[in-house]
Amino acid sequence: MISTDDIADIFKLYSQLLDLHDLDSFKAKNYANASFRIDKLGLDLSALSKDEIEKIEGIGKSLASKIEEIKQTGSFKDLDELATKTPVGVAAMLKIKGIGPKKVGLIWRELGIESIGELLYACNENRLVDVKGFGEKTQSAIIESIQFLEQNQGKLHYANAIVLAEAWKEKINASIQPNQISITGDIRRMTEIIEEIDFCIEAIYTPSHIDAINQFYGSETAIFENNILTLRSEQFPLLRIYYTSAATYINTLFETTANPLHLEKLGYITTENKQSEEAIYTKYQTPYIMPELREGLNEIEYAKAGKYSQLITYPDLKGTLHNHSKWSDGMHSIEEMALYCIEMGYEYLGMCDHSKTAVYANGLKEDRVRAQHIEINQLNQQLYPFKIFKGIESDILMDGSLDYSDEVLATFDFVVASIHQNLKMDETKATERLIKAIENKYTTILGHPTGRLLLSRPGYPIDHSKVIDACAANGVVIELNAHPYRLDIDWRWIDYAMSKGVPISINPDAHKKEGFLDMYFGVCAARKGGLTKDFTFNTLSRAQIETYFENRKRK
Ligand SMILES: [Zn+2]
Ligand SMILES: [Zn+2]
Structure with missing residues (x-):
């Protein structure tokens, strides 16, 4: 049964789609007005005949026949036609507050963005600022609105969840x-996507706790059972609180942190309460294992073999490669980026602006590459001993080639090769495309190998082992893109990469100064994958990495 509200919604959608596709704006207005009127009339359109509807002010013959069609079929032909021309993700963007349908259409056509997640990423890369009719204000309003929508989905990126x-x-x-409180569960394990936020507390439950929590959580349901308080709301991920006594606190924290597989592999049984997690591991003759590693993969054998003594830490990073400046789609100048790095204590900065194929990101044509190199030379004199390396994020074209001639590629200190366009590929095609780029003698680092955007785009499918093998054979470093929406290469493949001798570079892909801080999240993911210091490319000092680039170029 089609209600009057439904009809109003359908008219509104049609009006929005007309604007989105940049069609008849007069017609769009007409439908928007009709929708508004129908909504406000308080009439029951389903009870009225076509003749009666026709006589309503602002409706008329043509709209009345559309209403008739909607009553019978739930839609009307013109709307259906337009809807099939609109990708689902583009239509979903209409839900974002702060941008109307005309702007959604522009974003889609001008930037090729087809989902809310891709739009958020583009905003974070500062890409909307240059589109006509947009500005920094609109861009930040969009970010806020999308983050809100994301929260509504009940899933968060780790960086937001923490x-x-x-x-x-x-x-x-x-x-x-x-008396005590700890974050536990998936967050304590630094899982890249968080669906529930868990705490372990030493306290005695009383129903008043629910009111206290609802001050910030606003739950729809709250259940206390088996010493666990579980709350659900539309706005946030699930919230779970484990109540314990002083005696059981550590065991509960331990049990709720670990992936159940980890407990199983350890042979863990809850019998005696321990005062520390170290003591629990000692009981099972295992060295202490960091929370982020407790996934039930091979961490227990690895810990026993002493493999984690050199696990990468944030302070181990000596510099940062793969970053963007104002030259392409970044927000700050190279100098501003460099000064920030110096402040952070880094020894070097790899600038990798977008290459010429990335027109949407103001990619560098050959003459601008030369001009940028002059600027970098000057800055290197000025900022010595800090070093800015001349890099580029070169687009991997459809056939796997890079988008500059060998002569131009030879002018860079290093090259990050990444796929940005034509992402719809099957596994064979994507793997071949990547391998061709890896085999290019100028490729130094393979950028974000799958192109995934967590919670919004799955990434093209690749045969990870073949890609890693190719990197091993060609001496190519693999990037762990540290942007919390990417974390690509997936940490689950780091162990295999290390077993093949392939170093991993933790790259922030910073598009503004603060972007460097994302390396922290890269380190979290890297640690989950057991990445050691000696396999992390950017733990090399300035001098070491300089030599590395020189040697590689000589080859
Ligand atoms: Zn990229
Ligand atoms: Zn990039």
């Missing part, structure tokens, strides 16, 4: 005042 969890921890501390 901020929320830390804030909630403070609030629980202040209101419930437990």
Whole structure:
């Protein structure tokens, strides 16, 4: 049964799609007005005949016949035609506050963006600022609105979830005042996508706790069972609080942190309470294993073999490769980026602006490459001993070739090769395309190998082992793109890469100064994959990496 509200919604959608496709704006207005009127009339259109509807002010013959069609079929032909021409992800962008349908259409046509996730990523890369009719304000409004939508989905990127969890921890501390509290579960394991936020607390439950939590959480349901308080809301991920006594605190924290497979492989049984997680591992004759590694893969054997003594840490990073400046789609100048790196204590910065094929990102044509190199030479004199390496993020074309001639490629200190366009490929095609680029003698680092955007785009399918083998054979480093929406290469493949002797470079892909901080999330993911310091490319010092690039170029 089609209600009057449904009809109003359908008219509104049609009006939006007309604007989105940049069609008859007069017609679009007409439908928008009709939708508004129908909504406000308070009439029951389903009870009225076609003749009666026709006589309503602002409706008329043509709209009345559309209403008739909607009543019978749930839609109308013109709308259906337009809807089939609109990708689902583009239509979904209409939900974003702060941009109307005309702007959604522009984003789609001008930037080729087909989903909300891709749009968010483009905003974070500062790509909307240069599109006509947009500005920094619109861009940040879009980011906010999308993040809100994302939260509504109940799933968060780790980087956003950890901020929320830390804030909630403070609030629980202040209101419930437990003797102890820890974040546990997937967040403590630094899982890249978070669907629930868990805490372990030492406290005695009372129903007033629910009210206290709802001050910030606003749950629709709250259930306390088996000492676990579980709350659900539309706005946030699920929230779970494990109540314990002082005696059981550590065991509960341990049990709720680990992937159940880890407990199984350890042979863990809850019998005696321990005072520390170290003591639990000792009981099972295993060295202490960091929370992020407790996935139930091969971490127990690896820990016993001493493989984790050199696990990468954030302070181990000596510099940062793969970053963008104002020359392409970044927000800051090379100098601003470099000064920030110096402030952070880094020894070098690899600039990798977009290459000429990336027109949407103001990629560098050959003459601008030369001009940028002059600027970098000057800055290197000025900032010595800090070093800016001349890099490029060269697009991997459809056939796997890079988008500059060998003469131009030879002018860079290093080359990051990445796929940005024509992402719809099957596994064979994508793998071949990557391998061709890896075999290019100028490729130094393979950029974000799958092109995934977590929570919005799955990435093209690749045969990871073949790609890693090719990197091993050609001496190519693999990037772990540290942007919290990418974390690509997936940490699950790091162990295989190390077994083949392939180093991993933790690259922030920074498009503004603060982007360097994302390397922290890269380190989190790398540690999950067991990446060691000696296999992390950017733990090399400035001098070491300089030699590496020189040697590689000589070959
Ligand atoms: Zn890229
Ligand atoms: Zn990039």
